[in-house]
Amino acid sequence: MNQEELFYLLALQKVESVGDILAKKLLAHFGNAKEIFQSKPSKLQSIEGIGSVLIRNLKDQTVFKKAEKELAFITSNAINVFFYQSKNYPEKLKHCFDAPILLFASGNFDFNNRKIISIVGTRQATPYGAECCRKLISDLAPLNPVIVSGFAYGIDIIAHQAAMEHNLQTIGIIAHGLNQIYPKVHKKYVSRMQENGGFMTDFWSSSNPDRENFIRRNRIVAGISEATIVIESAEKGGSLITANMANDYNRDVFAFPGKASDKYSQGCNNLIKSQKAQLLTSAADLIYMLNWDLETQKTSVQKRLFVELDKDEQAVYNYLQAKDKELMDVIALECNFPVHKISSLLLNMELKGVVRPLPGKLFEVI
Known part of the structure:
Protein backbone atom coordinates (compact mmCIF):
# COMPACT_ATOMS: atom_id res chain seq x y z
CA MET A 1 0.00 0.00 0.00
CA ASN A 2 1.45 3.35 -0.99
CA GLN A 3 1.53 6.50 1.14
CA GLU A 4 -1.39 8.15 -0.64
CA GLU A 5 -3.69 5.16 -0.15
CA LEU A 6 -2.79 4.96 3.53
CA PHE A 7 -3.30 8.70 3.98
CA TYR A 8 -6.88 8.55 2.71
CA LEU A 9 -7.66 5.39 4.68
CA LEU A 10 -6.45 7.11 7.85
CA ALA A 11 -8.59 10.13 7.02
CA LEU A 12 -11.61 7.85 6.51
CA GLN A 13 -11.07 6.41 9.98
CA LYS A 14 -11.37 9.88 11.47
CA VAL A 15 -14.65 10.78 9.77
CA GLU A 16 -17.30 11.06 12.46
CA SER A 17 -19.85 8.20 12.43
CA VAL A 18 -17.75 6.06 10.09
CA GLY A 19 -16.76 2.82 11.79
CA ASP A 20 -15.14 -0.28 10.35
CA ILE A 21 -18.39 -1.77 9.04
CA LEU A 22 -19.50 1.37 7.20
CA ALA A 23 -15.94 2.01 5.98
CA LYS A 24 -15.89 -1.42 4.34
CA LYS A 25 -19.24 -0.70 2.70
CA LEU A 26 -17.95 2.56 1.27
CA LEU A 27 -14.69 1.01 0.11
CA ALA A 28 -16.55 -1.83 -1.59
CA HIS A 29 -18.70 0.70 -3.45
CA PHE A 30 -16.03 3.22 -4.49
CA GLY A 31 -12.95 0.98 -4.71
CA ASN A 32 -10.62 3.17 -2.64
CA ALA A 33 -10.73 5.79 0.10
CA LYS A 34 -9.62 8.70 -2.08
CA GLU A 35 -12.60 8.18 -4.37
CA ILE A 36 -14.95 8.32 -1.38
CA PHE A 37 -13.75 11.80 -0.45
CA GLN A 38 -13.80 13.05 -4.04
CA SER A 39 -17.28 11.76 -4.85
CA LYS A 40 -20.14 14.20 -5.30
CA PRO A 41 -22.90 14.32 -2.65
CA SER A 42 -25.42 12.99 -5.18
CA LYS A 43 -23.33 9.87 -5.68
CA LEU A 44 -22.90 9.36 -1.95
CA GLN A 45 -26.64 9.74 -1.37
CA SER A 46 -27.32 6.87 -3.74
CA ILE A 47 -25.82 4.47 -1.19
CA GLU A 48 -28.25 2.99 1.32
CA GLY A 49 -27.66 4.33 4.82
CA ILE A 50 -25.75 7.43 3.70
CA GLY A 51 -27.55 10.63 4.65
CA SER A 52 -26.88 14.34 4.69
CA VAL A 53 -25.14 14.30 8.09
CA LEU A 54 -22.61 11.67 7.01
CA ILE A 55 -22.03 13.45 3.70
CA ARG A 56 -21.27 16.63 5.63
CA ASN A 57 -18.86 14.70 7.85
CA LEU A 58 -17.07 13.34 4.78
CA LYS A 59 -16.46 16.91 3.63
CA ASP A 60 -14.80 17.87 6.94
CA GLN A 61 -11.26 18.90 5.99
CA THR A 62 -9.88 18.51 9.54
CA VAL A 63 -9.66 14.73 9.09
CA PHE A 64 -6.80 15.26 6.64
CA LYS A 65 -4.68 17.12 9.20
CA LYS A 66 -5.20 14.27 11.65
CA ALA A 67 -4.33 11.70 8.99
CA GLU A 68 -1.18 13.60 8.05
CA LYS A 69 0.00 13.61 11.67
CA GLU A 70 -0.64 9.88 12.14
CA LEU A 71 1.02 9.03 8.83
CA ALA A 72 4.12 10.89 10.00
CA PHE A 73 4.16 8.80 13.18
CA ILE A 74 3.76 5.57 11.22
CA THR A 75 6.55 6.47 8.81
CA SER A 76 9.04 7.74 11.38
CA ASN A 77 8.56 4.70 13.63
CA ALA A 78 8.56 2.06 10.86
CA ILE A 79 5.11 0.82 11.89
CA ASN A 80 3.73 -2.10 9.89
CA VAL A 81 0.23 -1.43 8.54
CA PHE A 82 -2.07 -4.28 7.52
CA PHE A 83 -5.03 -3.33 5.30
CA TYR A 84 -7.99 -5.72 5.50
CA GLN A 85 -7.96 -6.31 1.73
CA SER A 86 -4.25 -7.12 1.58
CA LYS A 87 -2.61 -10.56 1.64
CA ASN A 88 -0.63 -9.86 4.81
CA TYR A 89 -3.75 -9.16 6.87
CA PRO A 90 -4.47 -12.03 9.33
CA GLU A 91 -6.68 -14.41 7.37
CA LYS A 92 -9.15 -15.42 10.07
CA LEU A 93 -9.64 -11.86 11.28
CA LYS A 94 -10.37 -10.80 7.71
CA HIS A 95 -13.61 -12.79 7.80
CA CYS A 96 -14.99 -11.06 10.91
CA PHE A 97 -17.66 -8.54 9.93
CA ASP A 98 -16.39 -5.90 12.35
CA ALA A 99 -12.66 -6.44 11.86
CA PRO A 100 -10.65 -3.19 11.65
CA ILE A 101 -9.86 -1.90 8.18
CA LEU A 102 -6.33 -1.13 9.37
CA LEU A 103 -4.06 -2.88 11.86
CA PHE A 104 -0.92 -1.20 13.16
CA ALA A 105 1.92 -3.43 14.29
CA SER A 106 5.51 -3.41 15.48
CA LEU A 290 -8.56 -28.77 16.42
CA ASN A 291 -7.27 -31.64 14.27
CA TRP A 292 -3.70 -30.44 14.70
CA ASP A 293 -2.13 -33.88 15.05
CA LEU A 294 -1.60 -34.88 11.42
CA GLU A 295 -0.69 -38.46 12.28
CA THR A 296 -3.93 -38.81 14.23
CA GLN A 297 -5.81 -37.38 11.26
CA LYS A 298 -4.27 -39.98 8.94
CA THR A 299 -5.14 -42.76 11.37
CA SER A 300 -8.70 -41.47 11.65
CA VAL A 301 -9.06 -41.46 7.86
CA GLN A 302 -7.77 -45.04 7.70
CA LYS A 303 -10.16 -46.08 10.46
CA ARG A 304 -13.11 -44.61 8.58
CA LEU A 305 -12.23 -46.69 5.53
CA PHE A 306 -12.73 -49.91 7.49
CA VAL A 307 -15.23 -49.01 10.22
CA GLU A 308 -18.66 -50.61 9.97
CA LEU A 309 -21.73 -48.42 10.37
CA ASP A 310 -25.24 -49.72 10.63
CA LYS A 311 -28.02 -48.34 8.44
CA ASP A 312 -29.04 -45.55 10.85
CA GLU A 313 -25.45 -44.52 11.58
CA GLN A 314 -24.68 -44.39 7.88
CA ALA A 315 -27.68 -42.10 7.31
CA VAL A 316 -26.43 -39.71 9.99
CA TYR A 317 -22.87 -39.90 8.65
CA ASN A 318 -24.03 -39.09 5.10
CA TYR A 319 -26.07 -36.16 6.38
CA LEU A 320 -23.15 -34.68 8.35
CA GLN A 321 -20.80 -35.12 5.42
CA ALA A 322 -23.11 -32.94 3.33
CA LYS A 323 -23.69 -30.35 6.08
CA ASP A 324 -20.12 -30.02 7.43
CA LYS A 325 -21.44 -29.50 10.99
CA GLU A 326 -24.90 -29.36 12.55
CA LEU A 327 -26.83 -29.17 15.83
CA MET A 328 -27.90 -32.45 17.40
CA ASP A 329 -31.58 -31.42 17.42
CA VAL A 330 -31.42 -30.48 13.73
CA ILE A 331 -29.74 -33.79 12.88
CA ALA A 332 -32.55 -35.62 14.64
CA LEU A 333 -35.19 -33.63 12.77
CA GLU A 334 -33.57 -33.92 9.33
CA CYS A 335 -32.73 -37.62 9.69
CA ASN A 336 -36.17 -38.38 11.14
CA PHE A 337 -34.94 -39.83 14.45
CA PRO A 338 -36.13 -39.03 17.98
CA VAL A 339 -33.62 -37.01 19.99
CA HIS A 340 -32.90 -39.84 22.45
CA LYS A 341 -31.97 -42.14 19.56
CA ILE A 342 -29.82 -39.57 17.73
CA SER A 343 -27.93 -39.02 20.97
CA SER A 344 -27.18 -42.74 21.20
CA LEU A 345 -26.23 -42.95 17.53
CA LEU A 346 -23.85 -40.01 17.77
CA LEU A 347 -22.21 -41.46 20.87
CA ASN A 348 -21.61 -44.79 19.10
CA MET A 349 -20.22 -42.98 16.06
CA GLU A 350 -17.96 -40.89 18.27
CA LEU A 351 -16.59 -44.08 19.85
CA LYS A 352 -16.00 -45.47 16.36
CA GLY A 353 -13.98 -42.39 15.51
CA VAL A 354 -16.14 -41.04 12.70
CA VAL A 355 -17.75 -37.97 14.31
CA ARG A 356 -16.82 -35.57 17.06
CA PRO A 357 -18.77 -33.15 19.28
CA LEU A 358 -18.25 -29.39 19.12
CA PRO A 359 -19.35 -26.59 21.50
CA GLY A 360 -23.08 -25.83 21.54
CA LYS A 361 -24.27 -29.41 20.78
CA LEU A 362 -22.76 -29.30 17.30
CA PHE A 363 -21.37 -32.42 15.62
CA GLU A 364 -19.14 -32.88 12.61
CA VAL A 365 -17.54 -35.70 10.64
CA ILE A 366 -13.86 -36.34 11.46
Whole structure:
Protein backbone atom coordinates (compact mmCIF):
# COMPACT_ATOMS: atom_id res chain seq x y z
CA MET A 1 0.00 0.00 0.00
CA ASN A 2 1.45 3.35 -0.99
CA GLN A 3 1.53 6.50 1.14
CA GLU A 4 -1.39 8.15 -0.64
CA GLU A 5 -3.69 5.16 -0.15
CA LEU A 6 -2.79 4.96 3.53
CA PHE A 7 -3.30 8.70 3.98
CA TYR A 8 -6.88 8.55 2.71
CA LEU A 9 -7.66 5.39 4.68
CA LEU A 10 -6.45 7.11 7.85
CA ALA A 11 -8.59 10.13 7.02
CA LEU A 12 -11.61 7.85 6.51
CA GLN A 13 -11.07 6.41 9.98
CA LYS A 14 -11.37 9.88 11.47
CA VAL A 15 -14.65 10.78 9.77
CA GLU A 16 -17.30 11.06 12.46
CA SER A 17 -19.85 8.20 12.43
CA VAL A 18 -17.75 6.06 10.09
CA GLY A 19 -16.76 2.82 11.79
CA ASP A 20 -15.14 -0.28 10.35
CA ILE A 21 -18.39 -1.77 9.04
CA LEU A 22 -19.50 1.37 7.20
CA ALA A 23 -15.94 2.01 5.98
CA LYS A 24 -15.89 -1.42 4.34
CA LYS A 25 -19.24 -0.70 2.70
CA LEU A 26 -17.95 2.56 1.27
CA LEU A 27 -14.69 1.01 0.11
CA ALA A 28 -16.55 -1.83 -1.59
CA HIS A 29 -18.70 0.70 -3.45
CA PHE A 30 -16.03 3.22 -4.49
CA GLY A 31 -12.95 0.98 -4.71
CA ASN A 32 -10.62 3.17 -2.64
CA ALA A 33 -10.73 5.79 0.10
CA LYS A 34 -9.62 8.70 -2.08
CA GLU A 35 -12.60 8.18 -4.37
CA ILE A 36 -14.95 8.32 -1.38
CA PHE A 37 -13.75 11.80 -0.45
CA GLN A 38 -13.80 13.05 -4.04
CA SER A 39 -17.28 11.76 -4.85
CA LYS A 40 -20.14 14.20 -5.30
CA PRO A 41 -22.90 14.32 -2.65
CA SER A 42 -25.42 12.99 -5.18
CA LYS A 43 -23.33 9.87 -5.68
CA LEU A 44 -22.90 9.36 -1.95
CA GLN A 45 -26.64 9.74 -1.37
CA SER A 46 -27.32 6.87 -3.74
CA ILE A 47 -25.82 4.47 -1.19
CA GLU A 48 -28.25 2.99 1.32
CA GLY A 49 -27.66 4.33 4.82
CA ILE A 50 -25.75 7.43 3.70
CA GLY A 51 -27.55 10.63 4.65
CA SER A 52 -26.88 14.34 4.69
CA VAL A 53 -25.14 14.30 8.09
CA LEU A 54 -22.61 11.67 7.01
CA ILE A 55 -22.03 13.45 3.70
CA ARG A 56 -21.27 16.63 5.63
CA ASN A 57 -18.86 14.70 7.85
CA LEU A 58 -17.07 13.34 4.78
CA LYS A 59 -16.46 16.91 3.63
CA ASP A 60 -14.80 17.87 6.94
CA GLN A 61 -11.26 18.90 5.99
CA THR A 62 -9.88 18.51 9.54
CA VAL A 63 -9.66 14.73 9.09
CA PHE A 64 -6.80 15.26 6.64
CA LYS A 65 -4.68 17.12 9.20
CA LYS A 66 -5.20 14.27 11.65
CA ALA A 67 -4.33 11.70 8.99
CA GLU A 68 -1.18 13.60 8.05
CA LYS A 69 0.00 13.61 11.67
CA GLU A 70 -0.64 9.88 12.14
CA LEU A 71 1.02 9.03 8.83
CA ALA A 72 4.12 10.89 10.00
CA PHE A 73 4.16 8.80 13.18
CA ILE A 74 3.76 5.57 11.22
CA THR A 75 6.55 6.47 8.81
CA SER A 76 9.04 7.74 11.38
CA ASN A 77 8.56 4.70 13.63
CA ALA A 78 8.56 2.06 10.86
CA ILE A 79 5.11 0.82 11.89
CA ASN A 80 3.73 -2.10 9.89
CA VAL A 81 0.23 -1.43 8.54
CA PHE A 82 -2.07 -4.28 7.52
CA PHE A 83 -5.03 -3.33 5.30
CA TYR A 84 -7.99 -5.72 5.50
CA GLN A 85 -7.96 -6.31 1.73
CA SER A 86 -4.25 -7.12 1.58
CA LYS A 87 -2.61 -10.56 1.64
CA ASN A 88 -0.63 -9.86 4.81
CA TYR A 89 -3.75 -9.16 6.87
CA PRO A 90 -4.47 -12.03 9.33
CA GLU A 91 -6.68 -14.41 7.37
CA LYS A 92 -9.15 -15.42 10.07
CA LEU A 93 -9.64 -11.86 11.28
CA LYS A 94 -10.37 -10.80 7.71
CA HIS A 95 -13.61 -12.79 7.80
CA CYS A 96 -14.99 -11.06 10.91
CA PHE A 97 -17.66 -8.54 9.93
CA ASP A 98 -16.39 -5.90 12.35
CA ALA A 99 -12.66 -6.44 11.86
CA PRO A 100 -10.65 -3.19 11.65
CA ILE A 101 -9.86 -1.90 8.18
CA LEU A 102 -6.33 -1.13 9.37
CA LEU A 103 -4.06 -2.88 11.86
CA PHE A 104 -0.92 -1.20 13.16
CA ALA A 105 1.92 -3.43 14.29
CA SER A 106 5.51 -3.41 15.48
CA GLY A 107 7.72 -6.49 15.38
CA ASN A 108 8.17 -9.48 13.09
CA PHE A 109 5.11 -11.45 12.03
CA ASP A 110 4.49 -14.57 9.99
CA PHE A 111 0.87 -15.66 9.58
CA ASN A 112 1.43 -18.05 6.68
CA ASN A 113 0.08 -21.54 7.37
CA ARG A 114 0.33 -20.96 11.11
CA LYS A 115 -1.68 -22.41 13.97
CA ILE A 116 -2.89 -19.40 15.94
CA ILE A 117 -4.52 -19.58 19.38
CA SER A 118 -5.58 -16.86 21.80
CA ILE A 119 -5.10 -17.34 25.53
CA VAL A 120 -6.99 -15.11 27.95
CA GLY A 121 -7.74 -15.11 31.65
CA THR A 122 -7.89 -13.22 34.89
CA ARG A 123 -5.39 -10.56 35.87
CA GLN A 124 -5.30 -12.20 39.31
CA ALA A 125 -3.85 -15.53 38.20
CA THR A 126 -3.47 -18.22 40.85
CA PRO A 127 -0.63 -20.78 40.91
CA TYR A 128 -3.11 -23.28 39.40
CA GLY A 129 -3.91 -20.99 36.47
CA ALA A 130 -0.27 -20.11 35.89
CA GLU A 131 0.69 -23.79 35.83
CA CYS A 132 -2.16 -24.67 33.43
CA CYS A 133 -1.00 -21.90 31.09
CA ARG A 134 2.68 -22.79 31.15
CA LYS A 135 2.12 -26.53 30.73
CA LEU A 136 -0.34 -26.03 27.87
CA ILE A 137 2.12 -23.89 25.92
CA SER A 138 5.04 -26.19 26.73
CA ASP A 139 3.14 -29.22 25.44
CA LEU A 140 2.01 -27.36 22.31
CA ALA A 141 5.49 -26.04 21.52
CA PRO A 142 6.45 -28.90 19.13
CA LEU A 143 3.57 -27.80 16.88
CA ASN A 144 4.97 -24.24 16.72
CA PRO A 145 1.72 -22.31 17.27
CA VAL A 146 1.40 -18.53 17.44
CA ILE A 147 0.31 -17.43 20.93
CA VAL A 148 -1.94 -14.37 21.07
CA SER A 149 -2.95 -12.54 24.23
CA GLY A 150 -3.61 -9.04 25.57
CA PHE A 151 -0.27 -8.23 27.28
CA ALA A 152 -2.13 -7.52 30.54
CA TYR A 153 -1.33 -8.68 34.06
CA GLY A 154 -1.97 -12.29 35.06
CA ILE A 155 -2.68 -14.99 32.51
CA ASP A 156 -1.90 -12.71 29.53
CA ILE A 157 1.71 -12.00 30.43
CA ILE A 158 2.25 -15.57 31.64
CA ALA A 159 1.16 -16.79 28.18
CA HIS A 160 3.56 -14.38 26.44
CA GLN A 161 6.42 -15.38 28.76
CA ALA A 162 5.81 -19.11 28.23
CA ALA A 163 5.71 -18.59 24.46
CA MET A 164 9.03 -16.76 24.51
CA GLU A 165 10.60 -19.46 26.69
CA HIS A 166 9.78 -21.96 23.94
CA ASN A 167 10.77 -19.62 21.07
CA LEU A 168 7.20 -19.39 19.82
CA GLN A 169 5.84 -16.38 17.98
CA THR A 170 3.69 -14.37 20.36
CA ILE A 171 1.53 -11.30 19.70
CA GLY A 172 0.22 -8.80 22.21
CA ILE A 173 -3.03 -7.16 21.14
CA ILE A 174 -3.00 -3.79 22.88
CA ALA A 175 -5.80 -1.34 23.64
CA HIS A 176 -3.90 1.87 22.79
CA GLY A 177 -1.45 3.30 20.29
CA LEU A 178 2.01 1.89 19.58
CA ASN A 179 3.68 4.97 21.05
CA GLN A 180 3.32 3.62 24.59
CA ILE A 181 3.33 0.42 26.63
CA TYR A 182 0.68 -0.52 29.17
CA PRO A 183 1.16 -1.68 31.82
CA LYS A 184 4.52 0.06 32.06
CA VAL A 185 5.98 -2.70 34.22
CA HIS A 186 5.80 -5.01 31.18
CA LYS A 187 8.10 -2.78 29.15
CA LYS A 188 10.96 -5.20 29.90
CA TYR A 189 9.33 -7.81 27.63
CA VAL A 190 8.92 -5.58 24.58
CA SER A 191 12.20 -6.06 22.73
CA ARG A 192 12.19 -9.84 23.07
CA MET A 193 8.57 -10.11 21.93
CA GLN A 194 9.33 -7.99 18.87
CA GLU A 195 12.07 -10.42 17.80
CA ASN A 196 9.46 -13.12 17.12
CA GLY A 197 6.01 -11.56 17.06
CA GLY A 198 5.34 -8.22 18.68
CA PHE A 199 2.38 -5.92 19.15
CA MET A 200 -0.75 -5.19 17.18
CA THR A 201 -3.56 -2.68 17.57
CA ASP A 202 -6.22 -0.80 15.64
CA PHE A 203 -5.75 2.30 17.81
CA TRP A 204 -3.88 5.41 16.71
CA SER A 205 -0.90 6.87 18.56
CA SER A 206 -3.26 9.45 20.05
CA SER A 207 -5.24 6.72 21.87
CA ASN A 208 -4.69 6.00 25.55
CA PRO A 209 -5.49 2.73 27.38
CA ASP A 210 -9.01 3.84 28.31
CA ARG A 211 -11.38 1.30 29.83
CA GLU A 212 -13.68 1.03 26.80
CA ASN A 213 -10.74 0.34 24.50
CA PHE A 214 -10.05 -3.01 26.14
CA ILE A 215 -13.47 -4.34 25.16
CA ARG A 216 -13.00 -3.12 21.61
CA ARG A 217 -9.57 -4.76 21.29
CA ASN A 218 -11.01 -8.09 22.51
CA ARG A 219 -12.65 -8.60 19.10
CA ILE A 220 -9.18 -8.81 17.57
CA VAL A 221 -8.02 -11.31 20.19
CA ALA A 222 -11.07 -13.46 19.45
CA GLY A 223 -11.09 -13.02 15.68
CA ILE A 224 -7.43 -13.46 14.80
CA SER A 225 -7.14 -17.02 16.07
CA GLU A 226 -8.45 -20.49 15.43
CA ALA A 227 -9.47 -20.96 19.05
CA THR A 228 -9.73 -18.97 22.27
CA ILE A 229 -8.66 -20.61 25.52
CA VAL A 230 -9.85 -19.21 28.85
CA ILE A 231 -7.58 -20.00 31.79
CA GLU A 232 -9.19 -18.74 35.01
CA SER A 233 -11.89 -16.11 35.10
CA ALA A 234 -14.18 -14.75 37.76
CA GLU A 235 -17.93 -14.84 37.20
CA LYS A 236 -17.64 -11.59 35.25
CA GLY A 237 -14.68 -10.24 33.32
CA GLY A 238 -13.07 -9.31 30.05
CA SER A 239 -12.07 -12.91 29.32
CA LEU A 240 -15.72 -13.92 29.17
CA ILE A 241 -16.43 -11.06 26.75
CA THR A 242 -13.64 -12.37 24.52
CA ALA A 243 -15.05 -15.92 24.75
CA ASN A 244 -18.51 -14.68 23.73
CA MET A 245 -17.02 -12.79 20.79
CA ALA A 246 -15.18 -15.93 19.69
CA ASN A 247 -18.47 -17.85 19.82
CA ASP A 248 -20.12 -15.12 17.73
CA TYR A 249 -17.34 -15.56 15.15
CA ASN A 250 -18.02 -19.31 15.16
CA ARG A 251 -14.59 -20.07 16.60
CA ASP A 252 -13.73 -22.85 19.03
CA VAL A 253 -13.65 -21.85 22.69
CA PHE A 254 -12.02 -23.91 25.43
CA ALA A 255 -11.84 -23.43 29.19
CA PHE A 256 -9.91 -25.04 32.00
CA PRO A 257 -12.26 -26.17 34.79
CA GLY A 258 -11.69 -25.47 38.47
CA LYS A 259 -13.19 -26.06 41.90
CA ALA A 260 -16.74 -24.77 42.30
CA SER A 261 -15.59 -22.80 45.35
CA ASP A 262 -12.71 -21.06 43.57
CA LYS A 263 -13.49 -17.43 42.65
CA TYR A 264 -11.34 -17.44 39.53
CA SER A 265 -12.76 -20.69 38.20
CA GLN A 266 -16.41 -19.64 38.25
CA GLY A 267 -16.28 -17.99 34.84
CA CYS A 268 -14.63 -21.00 33.21
CA ASN A 269 -16.99 -23.44 34.89
CA ASN A 270 -19.99 -21.40 33.74
CA LEU A 271 -18.69 -21.34 30.15
CA ILE A 272 -18.42 -25.13 30.20
CA LYS A 273 -21.76 -25.59 31.96
CA SER A 274 -23.57 -23.37 29.44
CA GLN A 275 -21.80 -25.15 26.55
CA LYS A 276 -20.12 -21.94 25.43
CA ALA A 277 -16.73 -23.62 25.82
CA GLN A 278 -15.37 -27.11 25.67
CA LEU A 279 -13.69 -28.50 28.75
CA LEU A 280 -9.92 -28.48 28.41
CA THR A 281 -7.55 -30.43 30.65
CA SER A 282 -4.45 -30.81 28.50
CA ALA A 283 -2.78 -29.92 25.23
CA ALA A 284 -3.83 -33.33 23.90
CA ASP A 285 -7.49 -32.28 24.16
CA LEU A 286 -6.82 -29.14 22.13
CA ILE A 287 -4.74 -30.95 19.52
CA TYR A 288 -7.47 -33.53 19.03
CA MET A 289 -10.37 -31.07 18.87
CA LEU A 290 -8.56 -28.77 16.42
CA ASN A 291 -7.27 -31.64 14.27
CA TRP A 292 -3.70 -30.44 14.70
CA ASP A 293 -2.13 -33.88 15.05
CA LEU A 294 -1.60 -34.88 11.42
CA GLU A 295 -0.69 -38.46 12.28
CA THR A 296 -3.93 -38.81 14.23
CA GLN A 297 -5.81 -37.38 11.26
CA LYS A 298 -4.27 -39.98 8.94
CA THR A 299 -5.14 -42.76 11.37
CA SER A 300 -8.70 -41.47 11.65
CA VAL A 301 -9.06 -41.46 7.86
CA GLN A 302 -7.77 -45.04 7.70
CA LYS A 303 -10.16 -46.08 10.46
CA ARG A 304 -13.11 -44.61 8.58
CA LEU A 305 -12.23 -46.69 5.53
CA PHE A 306 -12.73 -49.91 7.49
CA VAL A 307 -15.23 -49.01 10.22
CA GLU A 308 -18.66 -50.61 9.97
CA LEU A 309 -21.73 -48.42 10.37
CA ASP A 310 -25.24 -49.72 10.63
CA LYS A 311 -28.02 -48.34 8.44
CA ASP A 312 -29.04 -45.55 10.85
CA GLU A 313 -25.45 -44.52 11.58
CA GLN A 314 -24.68 -44.39 7.88
CA ALA A 315 -27.68 -42.10 7.31
CA VAL A 316 -26.43 -39.71 9.99
CA TYR A 317 -22.87 -39.90 8.65
CA ASN A 318 -24.03 -39.09 5.10
CA TYR A 319 -26.07 -36.16 6.38
CA LEU A 320 -23.15 -34.68 8.35
CA GLN A 321 -20.80 -35.12 5.42
CA ALA A 322 -23.11 -32.94 3.33
CA LYS A 323 -23.69 -30.35 6.08
CA ASP A 324 -20.12 -30.02 7.43
CA LYS A 325 -21.44 -29.50 10.99
CA GLU A 326 -24.90 -29.36 12.55
CA LEU A 327 -26.83 -29.17 15.83
CA MET A 328 -27.90 -32.45 17.40
CA ASP A 329 -31.58 -31.42 17.42
CA VAL A 330 -31.42 -30.48 13.73
CA ILE A 331 -29.74 -33.79 12.88
CA ALA A 332 -32.55 -35.62 14.64
CA LEU A 333 -35.19 -33.63 12.77
CA GLU A 334 -33.57 -33.92 9.33
CA CYS A 335 -32.73 -37.62 9.69
CA ASN A 336 -36.17 -38.38 11.14
CA PHE A 337 -34.94 -39.83 14.45
CA PRO A 338 -36.13 -39.03 17.98
CA VAL A 339 -33.62 -37.01 19.99
CA HIS A 340 -32.90 -39.84 22.45
CA LYS A 341 -31.97 -42.14 19.56
CA ILE A 342 -29.82 -39.57 17.73
CA SER A 343 -27.93 -39.02 20.97
CA SER A 344 -27.18 -42.74 21.20
CA LEU A 345 -26.23 -42.95 17.53
CA LEU A 346 -23.85 -40.01 17.77
CA LEU A 347 -22.21 -41.46 20.87
CA ASN A 348 -21.61 -44.79 19.10
CA MET A 349 -20.22 -42.98 16.06
CA GLU A 350 -17.96 -40.89 18.27
CA LEU A 351 -16.59 -44.08 19.85
CA LYS A 352 -16.00 -45.47 16.36
CA GLY A 353 -13.98 -42.39 15.51
CA VAL A 354 -16.14 -41.04 12.70
CA VAL A 355 -17.75 -37.97 14.31
CA ARG A 356 -16.82 -35.57 17.06
CA PRO A 357 -18.77 -33.15 19.28
CA LEU A 358 -18.25 -29.39 19.12
CA PRO A 359 -19.35 -26.59 21.50
CA GLY A 360 -23.08 -25.83 21.54
CA LYS A 361 -24.27 -29.41 20.78
CA LEU A 362 -22.76 -29.30 17.30
CA PHE A 363 -21.37 -32.42 15.62
CA GLU A 364 -19.14 -32.88 12.61
CA VAL A 365 -17.54 -35.70 10.64
CA ILE A 366 -13.86 -36.34 11.46
